[in-house]
Amino acid sequence: MTDAPMSTSATLRQTVEARLKVRHAQERRFRAYGLAAIFVALAFLTVLLGRIVSQGYTTFLEYSLTVPVYVDPARVDRTDISGANFDLLIADQVLGRLGIKDDDFGTQSSKMMDILSNDLGFQLLQKVKANPSLIGKTVSVTGPVRADGALYYKGEIKKSTPEDERKLDNTQLQWLDKMKSMGMVSSGFNTGFLTKSDSTEPEQAGVWGAIVGSTMMLIVTALLAVPIGVLAATYLEEFAAKNRWTDIIEVNINNLAAVPSIVYGLLGLAVFINWLHVPRSSPLLGGLVLALMALPTVIIATRSALKAVPPSIREAALGVGASKTQTVFHHVLPLAMPGVMTGAILSMAHALGETAPLLMIGMVSFVPGVPEGFTGAATVLPVQVFIWENASERAFHERTAGAIMVLLVFMIVMNLAAILLRRRFERRW
Amino acid sequence: MLTWVALLALALFSGATFFAARGKALAAVGGRPIGLHSLPGYYGGYVALWVAVPAALILLLAAGFGGSLEAGLLRSSESSALQALDAQQRDVFYNDAVTLSQGGQPSETVYEGPQKQALADAVSKAKHLRSQITYGALAAAIALALAGVAFAYPKIRPDFRARNQVETWIAGLFILCSVTAVLTTIGIVGSLVWESWRFFQSVSPVDFLFGMEWNPQIAMRSDQYASSGAFGAVPLFIGTFLIMIIAMVVAAPVGLFSAIYLSEYASPLARSVVKPLLEILAGVPTVVYGFFAALTVGPLFREFFNGIGGLLIGSGLDGLGQYLSQVQNQMALVAGAVMGVMLIPFVSSLSDDIINAVPQSLRDGSLAMGATRSETVKKVVLPAALPGIMAALLLAVSRAVGETMIVTMAAGLQAKATINPLDTVTTVTVQIVTLLTGDQEFDSPKTLAAFGLGLTLFLVTLILNIIALRIVQKYREQYD
Numbered sequence: 013m014t015d016a017p018m019s020t021s022a023t024l025r026q027t028v029e030a031r032l033k034v035r036h037a038q039e040r041r042f043r044a045y046g047l048a049a050i051f052v053a054l055a056f057l058t059v060l061l062g063r064i065v066s067q068g069y070t071t072f073l074e075y076s077l078t079v080p081v082y083v084d085p086a087r088v089d090r091t092d093i094s095g096a097n098f099d100l101l102i103a104d105q106v107l108g109r110l111g112i113k114d115d116d117f118g119t120q121s122s123k124m125m126d127i128l129s130n131d132l133g134f135q136l137l138q139k140v141k142a143n144p145s146l147i148g149k150t151v152s153v154t155g156p157v158r159a160d161g162a163l164y165y166k167g168e169i170k171k172s173t174p175e176d177e178r179k180l181d182n183t184q185l186q187w188l189d190k191m192k193s194m195g196m197v198s199s200g201f202n203t204g205f206l207t208k209s210d211s212t213e214p215e216q217a218g219v220w221g222a223i224v225g226s227t228m229m230l231i232v233t234a235l236l237a238v239p240i241g242v243l244a245a246t247y248l249e250e251f252a253a254k255n256r257w258t259d260i261i262e263v264n265i266n267n268l269a270a271v272p273s274i275v276y277g278l279l280g281l282a283v284f285i286n287w288l289h290v291p292r293s294s295p296l297l298g299g300l301v302l303a304l305m306a307l308p309t310v311i312i313a314t315r316s317a318l319k320a321v322p323p324s325i326r327e328a329a330l331g332v333g334a335s336k337t338q339t340v341f342h343h344v345l346p347l348a349m350p351g352v353m354t355g356a357i358l359s360m361a362h363a364l365g366e367t368a369p370l371l372m373i374g375m376v377s378f379v380p381g382v383p384e385g386f387t388g389a390a391t392v393l394p395v396q397v398f399i400w401e402n403a404s405e406r407a408f409h410e411r412t413a414g415a416i417m418v419l420l421v422f423m424i425v426m427n428l429a430a431i432l433l434r435r436r437f438e439r440r441w
Numbered sequence: 442m443l444t445w446v447a448l449l450a451l452a453l454f455s456g457a458t459f460f461a462a463r464g465k466a467l468a469a470v471g472g473r474p475i476g477l478h479s480l481p482g483y484y485g486g487y488v489a490l491w492v493a494v495p496a497a498l499i500l501l502l503a504a505g506f507g508g509s510l511e512a513g514l515l516r517s518s519e520s521s522a523l524q525a526l527d528a529q530q531r532d533v534f535y536n537d538a539v540t541l542s543q544g545g546q547p548s549e550t551v552y553e554g555p556q557k558q559a560l561a562d563a564v565s566k567a568k569h570l571r572s573q574i575t576y577g578a579l580a581a582a583i584a585l586a587l588a589g590v591a592f593a594y595p596k597i598r599p600d601f602r603a604r605n606q607v608e609t610w611i612a613g614l615f616i617l618c619s620v621t622a623v624l625t626t627i628g629i630v631g632s633l634v635w636e637s638w639r640f641f642q643s644v645s646p647v648d649f650l651f652g653m654e655w656n657p658q659i660a661m662r663s664d665q666y667a668s669s670g671a672f673g674a675v676p677l678f679i680g681t682f683l684i685m686i687i688a689m690v691v692a693a694p695v696g697l698f699s700a701i702y703l704s705e706y707a708s709p710l711a712r713s714v715v716k717p718l719l720e721i722l723a724g725v726p727t728v729v730y731g732f733f734a735a736l737t738v739g740p741l742f743r744e745f746f747n748g749i750g751g752l753l754i755g756s757g758l759d760g761l762g763q764y765l766s767q768v769q770n771q772m773a774l775v776a777g778a779v780m781g782v783m784l785i786p787f788v789s790s791l792s793d794d795i796i797n798a799v800p801q802s803l804r805d806g807s808l809a810m811g812a813t814r815s816e817t818v819k820k821v822v823l824p825a826a827l828p829g830i831m832a833a834l835l836l837a838v839s840r841a842v843g844e845t846m847i848v849t850m851a852a853g854l855q856a857k858a859t860i861n862p863l864d865t866v867t868t869v870t871v872q873i874v875t876l877l878t879g880d881q882e883f884d885s886p887k888t889l890a891a892f893g894l895g896l897t898l899f900l901v902t903l904i905l906n907i908i909a910l911r912i913v914q915k916y917r918e919q920y921d
Contacts, residue, residue, distance in 0.1 A: 042815035046702025049695045056782045057722045063737050240618045247615035265622045270906040272843020278895040282632030304625050337608045365726025368845035372877050394728040416729050
């Protein structure tokens, strides 16, 4: 009988140890799930960014063509310079340099025009217009290779693809090779992408107009949302009595923060366009809509920054005779400022990336230049991305990714500014 | 232009009154501010505010609403020559009149006979009205500024409580700013309800909410086949629901497990690296996710399923193979999966906060009883955090329902009532965008339908948010 308890304790021990094994295996599995989840999330981030960079970096590579063009007096009329076909003139001369004779129907030159950007002809026209004495002389012009040609140089269009499945035929590819080997084509950093505005020709399209539009819109948003948001938050946090009205305002703000952004677009359409007649697709209108959208976030961020200021500061100010308003404006707000600015910058970064409400208020239109003013038609970076993504030309896809890279750079700069501001001025009380 | 000059002049004038009033207050006590009730600046500020604010308000109102007022007055007395025109032509006519009076380029409409005369009359009348409004506002602003001086300046005496007065102005500004948030809500609800009400006059709410066919094409001619269009939104609700479910299937486990790992297992160093990285994922604009879905994930998934389909063709599952080899880029799965990725950081950061709010004593108790960490998480921390996590998931659902760009770029346009994730579906937000981009006439049911959808979307997300915020609030009180 004496060994019975021992054997139970031994079996107990055995069962416990067996259970422990199972439990520890469970523990390891659980931990692995967590780790796997984090890896999945980070892998998504890597793939997302990697894919955009790999699709977009070629945008910043430009192949430009330099051709000396003899401005033939027989083809350019001194009295009607704009009437001359400079595109054809350039194409013919490039053909001549490559040693190719055109037939009577102009088949070759029209094929050549398909791989030369019409920016070349436009530049030549401007030069000759400004200085008609150039007629009869040789003028050198430099401009981009047409988008499809550039795609070939970049390896996006391959020779191995069957001829009828690609946009350029074999002769055009041969010409492109020849032009490159003759040293007419040079590659370099594509400054045009950053300095030009939207265009129907991919090789001439750039993001400058969108950058200016985004900046103007953010100025309007910041000028409206930040002061109004900060004052509203200050009122609610420092002055307002706790009553039914302030409760309503609070609940309101919390709910507004979670309203889908597209609803703000509907609001902008119904109230700002139809009722107040704010000009469509203007930075002013976009700024107004985004300001309403950003307001709740600014208010919430400001309130938490104000909450972080210890009551002793307020009591000290009140104790030496400052009024409530003086306490807030001279002491509490300045101390909360780093937090407020961090929140404001983050909500502006969010507004910079917002697209959906802007589609409702007519910002999807084609704007081939820098906006004329706060009430002129404009486009903004994320909408430019959306427009280019919808374009059918393949060359616009790399521009889309390029525009996204520009957009992400702006977002990262703003976020870094917010983080640095927080690090630099953060105070622990 | 005139408004800017007037505002600048007003600013200068009120600046001058500031110094005048400050000087008067100081002079009254012989230059020693100690004798004043308030700091000298407050006396200046008091008068300057009375001068600047009412006059500036008048000028801004005239600048903002002068155009509408002018158009309204122009229409108030209508010429008999316009009786032949319908409402739309009349709009064009008045637009032309206003444009011409400003020296702009009118539309290409040609007006004949009495209408031409009426146009000339309207143009001169518009010019007259505009100058009346502009100069009227200017005169009113000058009068108000002077009245401000007359009212406020004589009050400046050493015992005048200028600080309290100025602070009353500031309090007014505070309240005005706080009310903006309420006004936004009123604006949203008002515009949505008003336009939806107009929509429901042509389409009954029952058809809208329970109809199975969505086909918002408006015929060019009234006798055309299917001239009314169909506005049954059920396929859209099903599509939205399907994409939301797919997104949550991706986001909920990944988000939750990463939150658990970060708060329970990760070292502070790993935490300080991973959290900002997840925040980057959260900061990526949705249009970027849309681009990624449309041009990377879509083709990838299509090739994957087409490949499987190709293998299955001819085998026992021939039908399935045939189907799989024909799936398109725009399947619900693509939009849903990418939206799920977008929601991962949202779910994980909310759940992280909530798990961290569970008191450490609960964990310590459980660990002291011999539970492993994972048992502690499963049996103690998660049950305690469950309401909060439910709320976080509800907020994520609300985000998924309201998300627009990913679905606009990666989901289809065809309204199909299906729960097959490989099929193309459309969502409420996609339809709002499609209905409202391009040319809009504000009285067609097609445009107004977008507001009906918007109202539904707003109400659904609002209810989800209210429930979620309620849960979070209650839960917080439990441990505070």
